[in-house]
Amino acid sequence: MTVLRPGVAESDPARDGAGRGVPAPPPPSPHRTTPANGTPHNSSSQQPNAGLVQLHESIAALFASRGQWRQAYHHLRSALDLLSSEQIEPPHVPEQLRNEVDRLRREHAEAREQSLRDSLTASYNRRYLDQRLVDLLTDQERRTTGGLAVALVDLDWFKQVNDTYGHLIGDRVLQRVVELLQDGLPEGAFCARYGGEEFVLVLPDIDAQTAVAVCEAARARAERFSWQQLASGLRVTVSIGLAHEPAPEQAGAPLSVDPQAQLLRADSLLYVAKQSGRNAVAYREGGRVRLAGAAAGRRAVAEPRVVGYY
Incomplete structure (x- = not known):
């Protein structure tokens, strides 16, 4: 009589003819789907850094609201770098983000120019x-x-x-x-x-x-x-x-x-x-x-x- 180990049936497909255990395939992930071509992909991780991008944008908006343009610009650049790292081709920058970067660039240039000007006469200082x-x-x-x-x-x-x-x-x-x-x-x-x-x-x-x-x-x-x-x-x-x-x-x-x-x-x-x-x-x-x-x-x-x- 064959003695079975607990939890293992004679017809268990995870065993081969020699009795060696073959690892069973992992259970399907609730986050993974298999498209028609049979190649699995992760629908929630097409952009694994998406959360970080949003975080940088939020921090940039906070700094911008306080007039801290240098810090805001730094976080927006970090968001763009994250987008670039996940795509072979140049990323499609959201219009809102592009406008924000352009605005911060202008604000930074104006702030620097003002720091070099005399406040009364507008001549250089x-x-x-x-x-x-x-x-x-x-x-x-x-x-x-x-x-x-x-x-x-x-x-x-x-x-x-x-x-x-x-x-x-x-x-x-x-x-x-x-x-x-x-x-x-x-x-x-x-x-x-x-x-x-x-x-x-x-x-x-x-x-x-x-x-x-x-x-x-x-x-x-x-x-x-x-x-x-x-x-x-x-x-x-x-x-x-x-x-x-x-x-x-x-x-x-x-x-x-x-x-x-x-x-x-x-x-x-x-x-x-x-x-x-x-x-x-x-x-x-x-x-x-x-x-x-x-x-x-x-x-x-x-x-x-x-x-x-x-």
Whole structure:
């Protein structure tokens, strides 16, 4: 008589003729179906990372609602990466997700731009000025045909404007001066607020003579502007100190890579413009300090402050 182990029948298909046990097929999964071609697939795991994608989208929406654009953008990028990892072809990005990514990109770009702008005048701020000057001074290839000019601009008697007309008019004067300084700047040039009523014009890829002409034109625009539009009896002028760094082949030596050195030279020349009667552009040519435009030849030129860079 054959002794059967508990739970095993003589006709059990899981046993072969030699009595060796053959593993029975696993029970069908409630989540698996077999299509007509006989190839099983998992209907609930076509995109196993779908839950993570939704989670990243939800977190991104939360960060975006708080104005934390960098974190929101990071989670949306993670969602896109998960979608890409599951498909051989480029994924079809849901329109809502695509719009959200585009919006966050714009918001991030705008936020960065605002972080580099002066809130009152919309000119660039000191942070941007310092970063850009380093880039320009170390970019030797951009100096192959021209040089780099830095002009320090200061409003004349601006304290009297605030004392006489009030700070609201003073703010409007600063805003209008920036507009006048930026009007007609060559391509690549920009205006930045240095502090208070001082501004910097940065003129890359420019020769010394053209730089003088640009600064003198800016000074003249400020002088000719009808300031009575802002307040009766108001008159505003600016003084400018211009320092030009020639191209390497013109100077015979590499450019200075210290932006503070060029700003100090411009500051010394601004002092000359102030001490020579204001409303003037002071620059150096052939080892001598000169005044540009109408101020040339009718004023005595003051001695520049010694800053150790001449």
